[in-house]
Amino acid sequence: MILDEARVLIRTENMCKSYKLGSNIKEAVVDLDIRIMQGEFVIIEGLKGNEKKAFFNLLGCLEKPDKGKYFFDYEDIALAKPDMLDGIRKNKIGFLFRNFNLIGRLTAAENIEVPLFGLDLPKEEKCKRLQNSMKRFGIEGAASVKAGELSDFEKQLVSLARSVVNSPLMIIADDPAAHLDRSEEKLLMEHLHGLNRDGMTLVVFGERAAFETMGRCRMISFEAGRAAADKHTHVLSLVRREA
Amino acid sequence: MKKRASKGIVRSLISGAGIIIGMAVLLTIVGIHEGGRLVMNNSYWNNNVRVYDISLGDFASEGDLVMEDTRQLVDKMPEVIDSMAVLKLDARLKSYKAAGTAHTLAVDEEYLRYANLQLLKGSFINGEDVRKYGKVAVIDDFTAIELFGTKDIIGQKLNLQTGGKEVEFTVKGIVKNFNKNIETLFEDEIAGVCFIPNSVPEDASLDAKLEKVVAMVDSSLHEEEAVVRLSHLLEREHGTIDAYNIKEYNQLPQVKEFTDKYLVFGVIVAIVGLISGGIGLLNMMLLTIRERKKEIGLYVFYGSGTKELQYDVIYRSVAACLIMGMLGLVSGTAAGAFIGGYINIGTRFTLLSIFITIAASAAVGIIISFYPASRIKHVDVSESIWGE
Numbered sequence: 001m002i003l004d005e006a007r008v009l010i011r012t013e014n015m016c017k018s019y020k021l022g023s024n025i026k027e028a029v030v031d032l033d034i035r036i037m038q039g040e041f042v043i044i045e046g047l048k049g050n051e052k053k054a055f056f057n058l059l060g061c062l063e064k065p066d067k068g069k070y071f072f073d074y075e076d077i078a079l080a081k082p083d084m085l086d087g088i089r090k091n092k093i094g095f096l097f098r099n100f101n102l103i104g105r106l107t108a109a110e111n112i113e114v115p116l117f118g119l120d121l122p123k124e125e126k127c128k129r130l131q132n133s134m135k136r137f138g139i140e141g142a143a144s145v146k147a148g149e150l151s152d153f154e155k156q157l158v159s160l161a162r163s164v165v166n167s168p169l170m171i172i173a174d175d176p177a178a179h180l181d182r183s184e185e186k187l188l189m190e191h192l193h194g195l196n197r198d199g200m201t202l203v204v205f206g207e208r209a210a211f212e213t214m215g216r217c218r219m220i221s222f223e224a225g226r227a228a229a230d231k232h233t234h235v236l237s238l239v240r241r242e243a
Numbered sequence: 244m245k246k247r248a249s250k251g252i253v254r255s256l257i258s259g260a261g262i263i264i265g266m267a268v269l270l271t272i273v274g275i276h277e278g279g280r281l282v283m284n285n286s287y288w289n290n291n292v293r294v295y296d297i298s299l300g301d302f303a304s305e306g307d308l309v310m311e312d313t314r315q316l317v318d319k320m321p322e323v324i325d326s327m328a329v330l331k332l333d334a335r336l337k338s339y340k341a342a343g344t345a346h347t348l349a350v351d352e353e354y355l356r357y358a359n360l361q362l363l364k365g366s367f368i369n370g371e372d373v374r375k376y377g378k379v380a381v382i383d384d385f386t387a388i389e390l391f392g393t394k395d396i397i398g399q400k401l402n403l404q405t406g407g408k409e410v411e412f413t414v415k416g417i418v419k420n421f422n423k424n425i426e427t428l429f430e431d432e433i434a435g436v437c438f439i440p441n442s443v444p445e446d447a448s449l450d451a452k453l454e455k456v457v458a459m460v461d462s463s464l465h466e467e468e469a470v471v472r473l474s475h476l477l478e479r480e481h482g483t484i485d486a487y488n489i490k491e492y493n494q495l496p497q498v499k500e501f502t503d504k505y506l507v508f509g510v511i512v513a514i515v516g517l518i519s520g521g522i523g524l525l526n527m528m529l530l531t532i533r534e535r536k537k538e539i540g541l542y543v544f545y546g547s548g549t550k551e552l553q554y555d556v557i558y559r560s561v562a563a564c565l566i567m568g569m570l571g572l573v574s575g576t577a578a579g580a581f582i583g584g585y586i587n588i589g590t591r592f593t594l595l596s597i598f599i600t601i602a603a604s605a606a607v608g609i610i611i612s613f614y615p616a617s618r619i620k621h622v623d624v625s626e627s628i629w630g631e
Contacts (some may be wrong), residue, residue: 053625062544062625086546086547087546088546089546090546090547101628103541114541114542117542117545117547118547118548118551166545
């Protein structure tokens with residue numbers, strides 16, 4: 001991946017997103033103005049439950065903002081058609097979930113291949129990408145094991161391999177260490193930092209203070225749907241950005 | 244994994260069994276039709292000849308139709324290309340081993356083609372054999388087994404007892420029994436047949452009754468005109484009025500009978516089978532989509548457009564139907580050969596069968612996949628990724 005530190009990957013202008021709870025409409029994020037550059041490691045905290053889901057869906061280009069502007073890699077998401085949103089998710093974003101979202105009846109390798117299904121690539125290239133992804137996270141041995149039979153840590157590594165197999169610009173993660181113990185969490189964070197060092201942009205939704213201890217990242221804190229704090233002091237060495 | 248795969252295959256086979264049955268019935272009919280066409284290619288009809296059976300009416304006397312009439316027809320009516328007398332004998336057959344009855348006919352060599360007989364061994368009644376061996380006979384395979392215990396009886400001696408006389412014949416050929424058909428499928432006794440040259444009854448002074456005279460007429464002569472002219476000629480010869488039953492001979496009575504009786508039934512079974520099998524597969528696909536809602540949602544979430552997934556459903560549906568269709572093709576071909584054997588028609592496996600299989604299966608596959616494919620659009624992607 002060629003790191004373009006001047007590339008603005010995410011830009012929002014007075015962006016609002018609401019969600020439906022029964023018959024009520026609730027605000028998830030209100031008047032949000034943020035900018036995330038390529039190569040940043042961003043942690044978002046303070047959003048829970050439906051608010052988090054709504055913001056995650058929005059950042060992941062599954063939904064559009066209700067108000068304001070949202071640009072992903074210079075594309076106006078508010079105006080994008082469904083096909084275009086599909087294309088962005090397919091080519092530019094990887095996803096990690098706390099519940100892994102693996103298909104239990106498929107093997108680890110088949111799960112990793114899921115994002116490749118819609119990509120117009122030669123079979124050899126798909127195979128190469130699959131092998132590289134598994135090799136990167138040391139899960140070649142689990143390739144033929146059914147996802148349902150893997151440990152939580154292995155499941156998250158498979159999810160991680162799945163999130164990078166389409167060579168995205170950014171990975172959005174939802175509390176990926178929720179089901180892991182401390183040592184597994186540390187290993188996972190090392191993998192995430194490794195990806196970040198290679199230029200991958202990471203946006204991690206966290207509900208625990210655990211991420212703070214990892215250091216070297218940008219943390220955006222939300223309160224009542226508004227960005228209350230945006231700490232730029234901890235940065236990764238690869239991202240040459242002003243503090 | 245093998246267990247799961249085999250379970251899936253069994254589920255598909257049960258759901259789509261109707262397609263297999265429908266295709267099998269359809270291809271059985273096609274196979275018999277194709278076999279019939281092959282016979283027709285060798286028929287008189289294909290060689291511009293119409294065949295008429297002439298027999299005596301209810302008020303005629305025996306002398307109104309005689310062997311000599313065959314020559315008269317050829318000589319006095321230019322459109323008559325050939326004519327043949329078919330004589331019937333009430334005879335009992337006796338071999339060195341056993342005795343039995345058979346429907347005995349005195350015919351000439353044209354009868355093989357006329358009756359679409361299938362020669363299994365040796366040769367049919369022909370001038371050369373008659374000149375060389377004199378009294379020759381051709382019997383059917385059932386009678387051969389009954390009298391000799393085997394079909395390898397070419398050259399064996401066979402005695403024919405009729406009207407207190409016993410005449411020895413040499414067996415020169417075995418034909419397939421044409422009385423074995425669907426009608427007689429469950430009957431214990433199937434009538435045997437025996438053919439002898441039509442010159443023998445006169446030469447050996449045997450009691451034979453002229454069953455009919457067969458006239459081969461140029462097909463350019465219209466059926467009604469041919470019947471009138473044949474009738475007039477015979478009436479003039481014998482000084483009678485309205486003494487003859489003349490009708491065009493259908494060379495494939497078995498096929499016609501089969502198609503008349505079973506075609507509509509077969510087509511209905513085929514249609515019902517294809518529809519019920521299609522509905523079965525459609526149901527299974529809907530169930531699969533419901534079971535795999537999360538999986539489909541994940542695929543959509545990872546950017547696989549719903550169109551790609553819909554094409555995938557259509558592709559799988561067509562593939563499943565083609566597999567069912569191929570199984571139907573195999574069963575239909577086997578069933579066609581079985582039934583064809585009973586109606587004396589060799590069925591044929593042709594390109595048309597393969598084309599029908601592919602076209603009908605693919606059509607069913609495409610039609611039934613539309614509704615399940617449309618359900619993919621309704622999968623809630625957000626629920627798929629956030630639902631536990």
